[in-house]
Amino acid sequence: MSKLVTKITDRDKDFASWYTDIVREADLATYGSSKGMMIIKPYGYAIWENIQSVLDKEFKRFGHENVMMPLLIPESLLNIEKEHIEGFAPEVAWVTHGGHEKLEERMCIRPTSEVLFCDLYKNIIHSYRDLPKLYNQWCNVMRWEKTTRPFLRSREFLWQEGHTMHATKEDAMEETLRMLHVYEDFQRNYLALPVIVGKKTDKEKFAGAECTYTLEAMMYNGVALQNGTSHYFGNHFAKCFNITFLDQNNELQTPYQTSWGLSTRMIGGIIMTHGDNHGLVLPPKIAPIKVSIIPIGEGKELSSVIEKITKELEDIPYEIDSSDKTPGYKFAYSEVRGIPIRIEIGKRDLEKGEVTLVRRDTLEKENVRIEDAVKRTKELFKIIQDDMYNRALKRRDEMIYDVKTYEELVDYGKNKPGFMKINICDNPDCETKIKEDTSMKSRCIIEDESVNGPCIVCGNKATYRIYVGKQY
Amino acid sequence: MSKLVTKITDRDKDFASWYTDIVREADLATYGSSKGMMIIKPYGYAIWENIQSVLDKEFKRFGHENVMMPLLIPESLLNIEKEHIEGFAPEVAWVTHGGHEKLEERMCIRPTSEVLFCDLYKNIIHSYRDLPKLYNQWCNVMRWEKTTRPFLRSREFLWQEGHTMHATKEDAMEETLRMLHVYEDFQRNYLALPVIVGKKTDKEKFAGAECTYTLEAMMYNGVALQNGTSHYFGNHFAKCFNITFLDQNNELQTPYQTSWGLSTRMIGGIIMTHGDNHGLVLPPKIAPIKVSIIPIGEGKELSSVIEKITKELEDIPYEIDSSDKTPGYKFAYSEVRGIPIRIEIGKRDLEKGEVTLVRRDTLEKENVRIEDAVKRTKELFKIIQDDMYNRALKRRDEMIYDVKTYEELVDYGKNKPGFMKINICDNPDCETKIKEDTSMKSRCIIEDESVNGPCIVCGNKATYRIYVGKQY
Numbered sequence: 001m002s003k004l005v006t007k008i009t010d011r012d013k014d015f016a017s018w019y020t021d022i023v024r025e026a027d028l029a030t031y032g033s034s035k036g037m038m039i040i041k042p043y044g045y046a047i048w049e050n051i052q053s054v055l056d057k058e059f060k061r062f063g064h065e066n067v068m069m070p071l072l073i074p075e076s077l078l079n080i081e082k083e084h085i086e087g088f089a090p091e092v093a094w095v096t097h098g099g100h101e102k103l104e105e106r107m108c109i110r111p112t113s114e115v116l117f118c119d120l121y122k123n124i125i126h127s128y129r130d131l132p133k134l135y136n137q138w139c140n141v142m143r144w145e146k147t148t149r150p151f152l153r154s155r156e157f158l159w160q161e162g163h164t165m166h167a168t169k170e171d172a173m174e175e176t177l178r179m180l181h182v183y184e185d186f187q188r189n190y191l192a193l194p195v196i197v198g199k200k201t202d203k204e205k206f207a208g209a210e211c212t213y214t215l216e217a218m219m220y221n222g223v224a225l226q227n228g229t230s231h232y233f234g235n236h237f238a239k240c241f242n243i244t245f246l247d248q249n250n251e252l253q254t255p256y257q258t259s260w261g262l263s264t265r266m267i268g269g270i271i272m273t274h275g276d277n278h279g280l281v282l283p284p285k286i287a288p289i290k291v292s293i294i295p296i297g298e299g300k301e302l303s304s305v306i307e308k309i310t311k312e313l314e315d316i317p318y319e320i321d322s323s324d325k326t327p328g329y330k331f332a333y334s335e336v337r338g339i340p341i342r343i344e345i346g347k348r349d350l351e352k353g354e355v356t357l358v359r360r361d362t363l364e365k366e367n368v369r370i371e372d373a374v375k376r377t378k379e380l381f382k383i384i385q386d387d388m389y390n391r392a393l394k395r396r397d398e399m400i401y402d403v404k405t406y407e408e409l410v411d412y413g414k415n416k417p418g419f420m421k422i423n424i425c426d427n428p429d430c431e432t433k434i435k436e437d438t439s440m441k442s443r444c445i446i447e448d449e450s451v452n453g454p455c456i457v458c459g460n461k462a463t464y465r466i467y468v469g470k471q472y
Numbered sequence: 473m474s475k476l477v478t479k480i481t482d483r484d485k486d487f488a489s490w491y492t493d494i495v496r497e498a499d500l501a502t503y504g505s506s507k508g509m510m511i512i513k514p515y516g517y518a519i520w521e522n523i524q525s526v527l528d529k530e531f532k533r534f535g536h537e538n539v540m541m542p543l544l545i546p547e548s549l550l551n552i553e554k555e556h557i558e559g560f561a562p563e564v565a566w567v568t569h570g571g572h573e574k575l576e577e578r579m580c581i582r583p584t585s586e587v588l589f590c591d592l593y594k595n596i597i598h599s600y601r602d603l604p605k606l607y608n609q610w611c612n613v614m615r616w617e618k619t620t621r622p623f624l625r626s627r628e629f630l631w632q633e634g635h636t637m638h639a640t641k642e643d644a645m646e647e648t649l650r651m652l653h654v655y656e657d658f659q660r661n662y663l664a665l666p667v668i669v670g671k672k673t674d675k676e677k678f679a680g681a682e683c684t685y686t687l688e689a690m691m692y693n694g695v696a697l698q699n700g701t702s703h704y705f706g707n708h709f710a711k712c713f714n715i716t717f718l719d720q721n722n723e724l725q726t727p728y729q730t731s732w733g734l735s736t737r738m739i740g741g742i743i744m745t746h747g748d749n750h751g752l753v754l755p756p757k758i759a760p761i762k763v764s765i766i767p768i769g770e771g772k773e774l775s776s777v778i779e780k781i782t783k784e785l786e787d788i789p790y791e792i793d794s795s796d797k798t799p800g801y802k803f804a805y806s807e808v809r810g811i812p813i814r815i816e817i818g819k820r821d822l823e824k825g826e827v828t829l830v831r832r833d834t835l836e837k838e839n840v841r842i843e844d845a846v847k848r849t850k851e852l853f854k855i856i857q858d859d860m861y862n863r864a865l866k867r868r869d870e871m872i873y874d875v876k877t878y879e880e881l882v883d884y885g886k887n888k889p890g891f892m893k894i895n896i897c898d899n900p901d902c903e904t905k906i907k908e909d910t911s912m913k914s915r916c917i918i919e920d921e922s923v924n925g926p927c928i929v930c931g932n933k934a935t936y937r938i939y940v941g942k943q944y
Contacts, residue, residue: 032595034544034546140543
């Protein structure tokens with residue numbers, strides 16, 4: 001064990017400190033003088049760039065177009081929709097002065113941009129020919145949180161927000177679910193996160209939305225991370241903002257709206273799902289550096305083998321650690337940053353015509369012939385990607401409990417980390433009571449299970465089955 | 473002439489209205505309820521994405537890494553460097569409240585991020601091994617301007633800002649000039665903008681910098697657009713922020729700093745350099761849609777020719793206008809958006825085995841054999857790109873005047889749009905007087921011309937030759 005690795009707290013002893021240690025040691029993010037606002041460092045930002053690159057192509061494939069919307073929202077604009085302002089007012093930052101002058105009307109830094117898009121759409125939607133409008137933006141938003149943690153809850157974060165308008169309810173609902181599934185596929189296939197996908201209860205839906213679909217990931221410690229949402233608004237905002245269009249029969253109609261967003265929070269989800277006591281573990285598909293080559297010793301033969309391997313790697317991003325540190329330090333440094341494959345090239349191996357491949361996810365080593373090294377590395381990327389998903393899925397499923405009685409729920413809330421499946425009625429007070437007694441909140445409605453008992457809280461007829469769990 | 477085109481004001485009659493008309497008719501940008509803050513629409517944003525894509529690769533090629541820095545700067549942090557705060561205080565937006573609470577210390581929205589990067593660098597630079605630090609960010613910034621125009625002067629704009637730290641003066645100066653030349657090459661080769669590159673006079677340099685290099689483009693109307701800057705800071709900020717490192721001799725040193733930025737303003741430069749009375753004209757290398765295919769009529773043969781051509785176009789972005797508008801309208805619509813090549817496919821041409829290619833920059837038409845259409849289109853991209861640059865260069869050079877007397881300068885300031893070459897001394901009052909009498913400001917020092925007379929203002933010994941001109 002090198003000195004480096006010992007800086008990481010044991011994951012099972014103190015999960016919160018372990019998380020902070022990984023963020024620091026893998027050089028992902030830090031803080032400066034702007035309280036509660038994270039700085040994303042190059043390695044963390046490179047993960048975000050990879051996420052952006054994949055998702056942006058997916059969005060465009062479905063006809064979405066990127067735009068830049070204003071950072072600031074005039075107070076009167078935010079006030080147009082009542083539920084929305086009530087939801088966001090406690091956590092927006094207010095700009096009151098421009099230069100040395102007081103503004104006539106204060107403006108908030110966007111916490112989300114529904115009202116800004118409505119303000120634009122009312123000017124550019126006139127006819128059914130203008131629909132659908134499928135705009136997206138990659139930007140920063142701000143929510144004035146009291147307690148913050150890098151990636152998970154930060155006053156400022158980066159995200160994308162899609163905001164779309166459609167001629168019919170059906171089209172808008174189809175879009176809401178289409179983008180939910182784009183998110184789901186991305187998180188499963190690229191981030192190796194086994195997300196639970198479902199509808200939020202009315203109590204937990206987005207301020208102003210008709211319904212909200214969510215992606216809920218379970219972290220190593222059993223706590224939920226809401227990892228993205230897709231909202232259906234009906235035509236409620238459109239009515240408030242007077243957005244209308246002439247349909248094919250020349251009749252005035254109101255369009256139907258959606259919005260959907262994914263943020264830098266996902267990086268927190270990757271850390272807490274896949275990381276271990278050696279540091280970060282990155283899914284190969286999203287890793288900024290996929291291979292770490294570590295020469296042990298020096299020499300002509302060693303250099304020529306490195307040259308051969310890097311040439312074969314072609315466009316696979318790799319690094320060669322030729323620093324003057326010890327091999328042990330280099331191994332630990334590649335592990336803490338979660339680089340999927342390490343190739344160790346030492347003299348003893350070379351004599352046998354071999355190199356050593358080390359999988360970051362399992363730390364398993366295997367010797368391979370030099371000429372097979374890159375082929376095997378590529379095979380391992382697929383295997384690691386799948387194994388990471390399957391391990392996370394298995395662990396998650398082992399931490400989902402079917403809970404029948406309220407007593408049991410309270411006990412589980414204290415003693416069993418994870419998600420609980422329960423029957424519940426549609427009275428929001430029952431969700432509130434669970435929250436007060438157990439700190440668990442509704443994650444989402446379970447789509448494929450029917451109610452099989454009374455409401456676990458009040459004993460009345462249950463409306464649906466839901467997952468509950470603690471959350472970040 | 474279709475109805476569409478007639479919405480554009482004559483460029484020679486009213487340049488300002490012409491500009492506004494292009495921005496609107498080419499669907500580049502608009503405004504909403506957030507005063508002075510532009511909305512960049514999909515077509516304008518796609519130009520920005522192309523700019524980003526080229527530049528980001530260039531930055532990375534030189535070892536720069538992207539990061540995310542905070543949006544807000546605490547007042548005390550901004551106050552650390554005196555000149556810097558004095559330069560920016562009149563135009564920053566202040567956040568005073570978070571949610572319902574007044575902040576203990578107000579924070580401004582970053583107008584630029586020197587102090588934020590210094591705040592980070594002081595924590596992560598300790599040894600010569602940590603240098604150079606070559607960070608960049610793509611982000612939004614805010615300057616509370618009184619009068620705004622889309623792309624040219626907007627309260628919020630998008631840009632990239634590189635901020636680097638180096639062990640020696642020489643390294644920092646080399647970086648300052650390296651990035652200046654990356655900018656110059658990009659603007660010449662991609663945007664077809666013949667920029668004048670040089671050092672700002674002390675009066676015009678960036679607040680807090682030791683020296684500022686600028687890229688000055690001349691618009692169609694002779695007015696200058698400062699199209700990017702690269703600053704050398706010496707170790708002045710580093711000293712203010714207590715940034716130090718141990719050099720190879722284990723002695724404490726202060727690092728040397730640069731910053732450099734390019735913004736969405738460049739889109740304004742493209743419009744005002746290349747546009748004409750038919751609308752926008754885009755350099756092929758940066759056009760989001762490079763080919764507009766316009767079928768005239770219908771039929772099997774026509775469809776199969778379109779299929780053949782689009783297949784050959786491969787990854788060249790094109791559009792097919794199959795709307796129910798008239799051909800004249802479609803031509804005008806492709807012209808107003810500046811699409812470099814239009815391919816008209818009509819029945820009469822097809823009978824001869826031909827299609828018509830139309831260059832957007834000259835509106836010249838040529839008939840080519842169907843099988844040669846794509847090959848010729850690709851040739852034309854190169855020709856158009858070069859011709860656009862050369863035309864702009866010729867026009868600019870025709871509007872540069874060698875001015876010998878102050879009387880002549882005042883007269884030219886009133887009657888001759890363009891840049892004036894003059895001798896001037898280093899007393900800033902002389903620049904101020906020119907500004908007051910002619911509205912012209914110093915553009916930059918002319919590097920390759922020696923002083924050939926006294927200061928044009930005071931008659932004392934001149935220090936250098938400079939360009940002066942009106943500016944956006």
